[in-house]
Amino acid sequence: MIIFVGRSNVGKSTLIFRLTGKWVKRGKRPGVTRKPVEINWRGKLVVDMPGFGFMSGVPKRVQERVKDEIVHFIENNAEGIELAVLVVDGKAAPEIIERWEKRGEIPIDVEFYQFLRELGIPVIVAVNKMDKIRNIQKTINFLAEKFGVPYVEVPETFIPISAKFGKNLLELRKLMEKKLGEGRKRPSTETESENLENDVGDGLLDAVE
Numbered sequence: 640m641i642i643f644v645g646r647s648n649v650g651k652s653t654l655i656f657r658l659t660g661k662w663v664k665r666g667k668r669p670g671v672t673r674k675p676v677e678i679n680w681r682g683k684l685v686v687d688m689p690g691f692g693f694m695s696g697v698p699k700r701v702q703e704r705v706k707d708e709i710v711h712f713i714e715n716n717a718e719g720i721e722l723a724v725l726v727v728d729g730k731a732a733p734e735i736i737e738r739w740e741k742r743g744e745i746p747i748d749v750e751f752y753q754f755l756r757e758l759g760i761p762v763i764v765a766v767n768k769m770d771k772i773r774n775i776q777k778t779i780n781f782l783a784e785k786f787g788v789p790y791v792e793v794p795e796t797f798i799p800i801s802a803k804f805g806k807n808l809l810e811l812r813k814l815m816e817k818k819l820g821e822g823r824k825r826p827s828t829e830t831e832s833e834n835l836e837n838d839v840g841d842g843l844l845d846a847v848e
């Protein structure tokens with residue numbers, strides 16, 4: 640199973656449509672609360688999760704419930720989730736993260752990234768809406784620092800894309816295939832450092848290809 644997670648309105652449904660040719664959207668207005676939507680794609684189950692976080696016109700209580708449902712879905716299916724694509728709005732995410740931090744709260748994107756990794760789920764962060772970002776590398780470095788992604792893992796974790804304008808989607812697909820090929824690692828930092836050499840090697844090989 641591959642899951643797509645992210646805040647409301649970051650472009651998850653647009654991205655899934657671009658990748659699979661299947662339109663998963665149910666609600667008309669953005670931010671509409673909904674259940675996970677499942678589709679079959681190349682023999683795999685692809686799940687578009689409801690958007691979490693702020694949704695215009697949706698009471699906080701409902702937002703919290705949606706978040707809890709997403710967390711439970713992921714926990715209950717953790718063993719079967721081969722890959723999570725965390726979609727962020729590259730233009731809005733840095734501002735939102737700083738705002739949450741100033742309030743002394745853990746930004747929800749950061750929380751979800753770490754939650755997925757703690758469960759041992761491989762994660763790709765698709766930095767969407769790159770058409771709106773002026774300095775893409777700066778944005779990625781900022782997010783990597785906030786998410787706690789080690790420097791060597793940044794290229795295999797973050798990928799700037801534009802779902803709407805079809806930018807970098809082939810690269811995203813390649814990265815997804817690479818991560819799916821590698822499979823899951825045990826959810827411990829020790830394992831991560833043990834695997835570091837292999838990971839770097841893979842990255843170099845890909846670059847040569």
Ligand SMILES: Nc1nc2c(ncn2[C@@H]2O[C@H](COP(=O)(O)OP(=O)(O)OP(=O)(O)O)[C@@H](O)[C@H]2O)c(=O)[nH]1
Binds near residue numbers: 803
């Ligand atoms: N500029 C720009 N806009 C985008 C891009 N990708 C998606 N959008 C727009 O962002 C809005 C939200 O896209 P959706 O795909 O509905 O977002 P979602 O994450 O599925 O939203 P929820 O259903 O609320 O979870 C739409 O107006 C899209 O056209 C992009 O790469 N660039």
